[in-house]
Amino acid sequence: MQSSKPTHVRYLILLMLFLVTTINYADRATIAIAGSSLQKDLGIDAVTLGYIFSAFGWAYVAGQIPGGWLLDRFGSKKVYALSIFTWSLFTVLQGFVGEFGMSTAVVALFMLRFLVGLAEAPSFPGNARIVAAWFPTAERGTASAIFNSAQYFSTVLFAPLMGWIVYSFGWEHVFIVMGILGIVFSLVWLKVIYSPREHPRVNEAEFKHIADNGGMVDMDQKGKKSDGPKWDYIRQLLTNRMMLGVYLGQYCINGITYFFLTWFPVYLVQERGMTILKAGFIASLPAICGFIGGVLGGVISDYLLRKGHSLTFARKAPIIAGLLVSSSIVACNYVEVEWMVVGFMALAFFGKGVGALGWAVVSDTSPKQIAGLSGGLFNTFGNIASITTPIVIGYIISSTGSFKWALVFVGANALVAVFSYLVIVGPIKRVVLKEPPAKGGNEATGNLSQAHS
Numbered sequence: 001m002q003s004s005k006p007t008h009v010r011y012l013i014l015l016m017l018f019l020v021t022t023i024n025y026a027d028r029a030t031i032a033i034a035g036s037s038l039q040k041d042l043g044i045d046a047v048t049l050g051y052i053f054s055a056f057g058w059a060y061v062a063g064q065i066p067g068g069w070l071l072d073r074f075g076s077k078k079v080y081a082l083s084i085f086t087w088s089l090f091t092v093l094q095g096f097v098g099e100f101g102m103s104t105a106v107v108a109l110f111m112l113r114f115l116v117g118l119a120e121a122p123s124f125p126g127n128a129r130i131v132a133a134w135f136p137t138a139e140r141g142t143a144s145a146i147f148n149s150a151q152y153f154s155t156v157l158f159a160p161l162m163g164w165i166v167y168s169f170g171w172e173h174v175f176i177v178m179g180i181l182g183i184v185f186s187l188v189w190l191k192v193i194y195s196p197r198e199h200p201r202v203n204e205a206e207f208k209h210i211a212d213n214g215g216m217v218d219m220d221q222k223g224k225k226s227d228g229p230k231w232d233y234i235r236q237l238l239t240n241r242m243m244l245g246v247y248l249g250q251y252c253i254n255g256i257t258y259f260f261l262t263w264f265p266v267y268l269v270q271e272r273g274m275t276i277l278k279a280g281f282i283a284s285l286p287a288i289c290g291f292i293g294g295v296l297g298g299v300i301s302d303y304l305l306r307k308g309h310s311l312t313f314a315r316k317a318p319i320i321a322g323l324l325v326s327s328s329i330v331a332c333n334y335v336e337v338e339w340m341v342v343g344f345m346a347l348a349f350f351g352k353g354v355g356a357l358g359w360a361v362v363s364d365t366s367p368k369q370i371a372g373l374s375g376g377l378f379n380t381f382g383n384i385a386s387i388t389t390p391i392v393i394g395y396i397i398s399s400t401g402s403f404k405w406a407l408v409f410v411g412a413n414a415l416v417a418v419f420s421y422l423v424i425v426g427p428i429k430r431v432v433l434k435e436p437p438a439k440g441g442n443e444a445t446g447n448l449s450q451a452h453s
Contacts, residue, residue, distance in 0.1 A: 004203055004204070004205055005205065006203065006205035006206035006208075006209050007201060007202055007203045007205070007206045008206065009199055009201045009202045009206060010134040010135060010143075010196075010206070010210065012192065012201075013130060013134050013192075013193065014131075014134075014135075014143050014146055014147065016188075016189065016192050016193060017127050017130060017131070017146075017147040017150075018146055018147050018149075018150045018153075019150070019185065020080075020084060020123070020185065020189065021123070021127065021147050021148070021150035021151065021154070022150040022153055022154040022157065022158075023084070023088075023154070023178075023181060023182050023185055024087075024120060024123050024150075024154075025150065025151040025154035025155070025261070026154045026157075026158040026162075026178050026181075027087060027088065027091045027116065027120075027178050027179070027182060028056060028116075028120070028261055029154065029155065029158065029159065029162070029261050030091065030094070030162065030174050030175050030178050031052065031053060031056075031094075031113060031262070032053070032261055032262050032263070032264065032265050032266070033159060033162040033163055033166060033171075033174060033265055033280060033283075034162075034166055034171035034174050034175070035049060035053070035262075035265060035266050036265065036266055036269045036270070036279075037166055037170070037171040038109075038171050039266075041098065041171070042098075042102055042105055042106060042109075043102055044106060045398070046394050046397045046398045047394045047395060047398050048106065049266075049394060050262075050390045050391045050393060050394020050395070051110065051390075051391060051394070052106070052109055052110055052113060053113075053262040053263070053390035053391075053394075054386065054387045054388075054390045054391050055109075055110045055111075055113035055114045055117065056113045056114070056116055056117035056120075056386060057117060057258070057383055057384075057385075057386030057387035057388075057390070058114060058117065058387055059114040059115065059116075059117030059118035059121070060117035060118070060120055060121055060379075060383050060386055061117075061380050061383045061384055061386070061387060062118070062121075063117065063118045063119075063120075063121025063122070064121050064125065064376040064377065064379045064380035064383070065234070065373065065376050065377060065380060066121070066376075067079075067083075067121035067122035067125060067126075067372075067376050068122070068125045068370075068372040068373040068374070068375055068376020068377065068379075069372065069373055069376070070122060070372075071122055071125055071126055071129055071372030071375075071376075072370060072371070072372040072373055075195070076126050076129050076130050076133075076193070076195075076372075077189075077190070077193045077194065077195075079122050079126065080122060080123065080126045080189065080193070081186050081189045081190050081193075082186075083119055083120065083121070083122045083123055083126070084123075084182055084185060084186035084189060085182075085183060085186035086115075086119035087115075087116050087119035087120045087182065088178075088179045088180070088181070088182025088183045088185075088186065089179065089183065090112050090115040090116045090119060090179075091116060091175050091178055091179035091182060092175060092176050092179030092180060092183075093112055093175075093179075094109060094112045094113070094116075094175040094179075095172040095173065095174070095175035095176040095179070096172070097109045097112065098172055117386075121376075121379075122372075122376075124359065124375065124379050125372050125373075125374075125375030125376045125378075125379055126372070126375075127144075127147050127359065127375075128144070128359050128362045128363050128366070128371070128375040128378075129371050129372050129375060130193075131143045131144055131147065131359075131363050132215070132216045132363045132366065132371055133195060133196055133215060133216050133217055134196055134210060134215060135210065135215055135363075136209065136210055136212075136213030136214050136215050137213060137214030137305075137311075137364070138213065138214075138302060138305050138306055139302065140214075140302075140360055140363045140364065141297075141298045141299075141301035141302040141305065141314070141315065141357060141360040142295075142298040142299050142301075142302045143298070143360075144298060144357065144359040144360035144362075144363055145294055145295055145296075145297050145298020145299070145301070145356075145357060145360065146294075146295060146298060147359070148294055148298075148356055148357075148359050149290070149291050149293075149294025149295050149298075149353060149356075151257065151290075151294075152287040152288070152289075152290035152291035152293075152294055152349070152353060153287070153291045154287075155260070155283060155284055155286075155287030155290075156284045156287045156288050156291060157284075158178070159265075159280045159281070159283040159284045159287065160280045160281045160284050161280075162174045162178070162280060163265075163277050163278075163279060163280015163281065163283075164277060164280065165177060166277075166280075167275070167277040167280075195217070195218075196210055196211075196215065196217040197217055197218065216368055216371065230369070230370055230373065233367065233369065233370050233373065233433055234373065234377060236431070236433055236434065237367075237374060237377055237431065238377075240431060241424065241425075241426060242365070242425050242426050242427070242428065242429075242431075243365065243378075243431065244424065245420045245421065245423075245424030245425035245426070246358065246361055246362075246365070246378065246420075246425055247377075247378060247381035247382070248381070248416070248417070248420040248424065249319070249358065249417040249420040249421050249425070250358045250378060250379075250381060250382035250417075251381050251382055251384055251385050252323075252385070252413040252414065252416045252417035252420070253323070253352065253355065253356055253358060253382070253413070253414075253417050254382045254383060254385035254386060254389075255385040255388070255389045255409075255410065255413035256326060256329075256348070256352045256410055256413055256414060257352070257356075257385070258385055258386050258389040258390060259389060259393065259406070259410045260283075260286070260287075260290075260349065262389070262390045262393075263390065263393050263394075263397075263403075263406065264283060264286075264345075265279045265280070265283050267403050267406075268282055268283065270403075271402065271403045272338065272341060282342055285342055285345075285346055286342070286345040286346040286348070286349035286350075287349065288346075289346040289347070289349050289350035289353070290349035290350060290352060290353040291353065292350065292353065293322065293349070293350035293351060293352070293353025293354040294353035294354070294356060295353075296318075296353070296354055297318040297319075297322055297353060297354035297355060297356065297357055298357065298360060300317075300318050300354075301314050301315055301317075301318050301357055301360065302314070304317060310427075311364060311428050311429065312426075312427045312428045312429075315357055315360060315361055315364065315428050316421050316422075316425070316428070318354050318355060318357060319354075319355045319356075319357050319358075319417075319421050320355070320418050320421055320422060321351075321354065321355070322350075322351045322352065322353065322354030322355025322356070323351060323352070323355040323414045323415075323417050323418045323421075324351070324414070324415075324418055325347060325348070325350065325351025325354070325355075326348045326349070326350075326351035326352040326355060326411075326414045327348070327351075327411040327412075327414040327415055328344055328347050328348050328351065328411075329344060329345065329348035329407055329410050329411050329414075330407055330408055330410075330411040331344045332344045332345060332407055333404045333407055333408070348411075348414075351414075352414070355414075355417070358378070358382065359375075361428060362374065362375050362378050364428060364429075364430065365428060365429065365430055365431050366430075366431070367430070367431045367432065367433045369433060370433075374431075385413075389410075392409060393406045393409065396409065
């Protein structure tokens with residue numbers, strides 16, 4: 001370390017995570033931007049559209065534990081590259097469902113959304129694994145917040161572009177353009193991503209800085225010994241009160257996310273009377289605030305950690321404060337002026353951004369033996385909301401004829417997440433797994449960063 005300054009390759013890795021998550025969320029949101037035009041063209045009602053919106057979630061949830069195991073078994077680089085290529089291919093194919101008759105098109109669209117969800121399953125556990133490997137504990141909150149904030153940046157960058165494509169060329173072209181972009185990126189990923197020990201551009205000083213300060217640098221080397229999902233490990237996580245509180249919190253936070261990813265553009269068109277072109281641009285404004293809040297939440301959390309606060313306080317304070325702010329979405333029901341509606345949506349999205357530190361908590365708490373599987377389990381619970389939220393909102397709109405109670409439902413999610421972190425989670429610390437006696441010697445591997453709590 002004395003002889004050479006440390007390199008900063010981990011920031012290049014973080015840029016790649018940010019870019020891939022931007023593409024990931026753009027591909028999820030294609031259906032929301034195309035939703036209103038697609039609904040008209042295919043002649044489908046709000047409940048059917050809600051089920052199509054949810055198709056992604058069914059498969060995404062089902063794929064989390066297998067996806068996490070694949071990451072632990074084969075490493076982040078190969079599994080993630082295959083994931084990007086596959087979900088992008090299925091996105092392209094959605095552009096051709098209009099060639100079929102109405103009922104066949106609806107079934108084909110549901111199936112392709114389902115396959116996109118299955119292919120995307122390893123993405124966020126992969127992000128959490130890569131951050132845990134490449135970043136010291138005191139940098140992990142910011143790193144996790146940056147890749148997580150790509151979901152907002154994605155809307156800022158792509159919602160206006162996708163709105164313009166739908167308006168100018170038709171909804172089919174959105175899927176084709178976004179899918180091709182992802183296929184190209186999967187090739188870039190293979191060129192740039194390596195584990196810390198194997199990366200050709202990392203010097204000894206940076207490697208030592210990461211390894212000595214809580215980075216799990218040998219995760220992929222150890223992970224290759226994994227031969228299947230460790231069901232007893234999963235049982236231990238499912239009986240851990242802290243983890244159950246984190247899972248409930250993430251379910252509620254994702255409830256807010258999936259309102260914005262599915263029904264929000266439809267809300268702007270149908271409830272507020274905007275054109276899809278205008279809705280595409282308007283949808284990007286709350287997303288800008290979400291992006292700022294998302295980065296800010298991680299920066300504040302790591303700042304509190306560096307100032308000597310406990311890991312528990314440093315993670316919980318931004319989560320609770322941010323989610324209380326995000327419950328302001330309900331205020332949209334009481335204003336008519338367009339700029340005030342957008343203002344409250346922006347405030348709600350900002351608060352949700354600040355509070356969305358779940359992936360930092362996962363990087364802090366995941367047992368070393370099953371970092372991918374732990375992230376997959378967390379994402380399983382969180383993304384049940386990707387199934388329930390679009391369907392529940394579809395039924396609310398169908399039965400009430402408006403979005404008013406839908407917004408109350410979204411605001412309630414924020415308050416339940418606050419309750420979970422205040423009452424259920426307790427101290428945040430690395431989970432230490434009990435090993436079977438026959439595998440003695442590994443028990444200590446879970447102890448990393450217990451002191452940081």
